[in-house]
Amino acid sequence: DTEVTQTPKHLVMGMTNKKSLKCEQHMGHRAMYWYKQKAKKPPELMFVYSYEKLSINESVPSRFSPECPNSSLLNLHLHALQPEDSALYLCASSSLTGGFDTQYFGPGTRLTVL
Amino acid sequence: DQQVKQNSPSLSVQEGRISILNCDYTNSMFDYFLWYKKYPAEGPTFLISISSIKDKNEDGRFTVFLNKSAKHLSLHIVPSQPGDSAVYFCAASAGAGGTSYGKLTFGQGTILTVHP
Numbered sequence: 301d302t303e304v305t306q307t308p309k310h311l312v313m314g315m316t317n318k319k320s321l322k323c324e325q326h327m328g329h330r331a332m333y334w335y336k337q338k339a340k341k342p343p344e345l346m347f348v349y350s351y352e353k354l355s356i357n358e359s360v361p362s363r364f365s366p367e368c369p370n371s372s373l374l375n376l377h378l379h380a381l382q383p384e385d386s387a388l389y390l391c392a393s394s395s396l397t398g399g400f401d402t403q404y405f406g407p408g409t410r411l412t413v414l
Numbered sequence: 415d416q417q418v419k420q421n422s423p424s425l426s427v428q429e430g431r432i433s434i435l436n437c438d439y440t441n442s443m444f445d446y447f448l449w450y451k452k453y454p455a456e457g458p459t460f461l462i463s464i465s466s467i468k469d470k471n472e473d474g475r476f477t478v479f480l481n482k483s484a485k486h487l488s489l490h491i492v493p494s495q496p497g498d499s500a501v502y503f504c505a506a507s508a509g510a511g512g513t514s515y516g517k518l519t520f521g522q523g524t525i526l527t528v529h530p
Binding site: 304306340341342343345348356388390392400401402403404405406407408410 | 463520
């Protein structure tokens with residue numbers, strides 16, 4: 301089973317709203333990732349959590365705030381977003397058990413900022 | 415600086431024939447390469463991978479070839495089926511222990527269309 305789940309599937313929010321995206325995996329993976337994907341572009345890495353600690357932040361604006369409550373859950377808290385933040389937000393996880401690590405992606409949350 | 419490049423934005427193939435998708439990379443620290451398939455508004459689905467210690471990996475209809483000296487890899491799909499129509503992304507990562515561990519660098523993607 302290589303399933304990563306994400307909720308909600310779609311989200312529309314105003315620029316003053318606060319919302320959260322959720323991601324869950326039950327594969328025992330110890331790394332979780334947030335990516336942002338715009339239309340016709342490849343996914344862009346935002347954050348990496350390894351063993352529940354933030355290990356990579358790709359200079360993401362502070363209006364995006366990640367949280368890893370436990371090894372199975374990953375949240376992305378959103379506040380004061382801009383219309384250009386509208387995109388598909390993807391979560392991924394990987395096992396970190398070997399030298400060659402495969403990331404498995406969730407279905408994504410389609411975010412629209414009005 | 416695009417470290418992973420897929421120079422063909424699109425590829426059109428007849429059902430039953432071979433599809434060959436190409437990918438070039440520049441960073442010699444990359445040692446693990448993956449192919450993902452993506453349908454619109456869905457997350458990428460992992461297809462197949464290859465480590466730098468191999469030059470070929472096969473899984474059913476999918477075969478990935480790696481030419482390290484040329485910094486080139488390719489994905490062969492044989493036989494191609496209409497359900498294979500999707501965007502294919504090549505991705506690369508550096509090995510464990512480095513500061514970039516966990517980072518996947520993606521190519522721009524190739525849209526594959528398989529005609530019945």
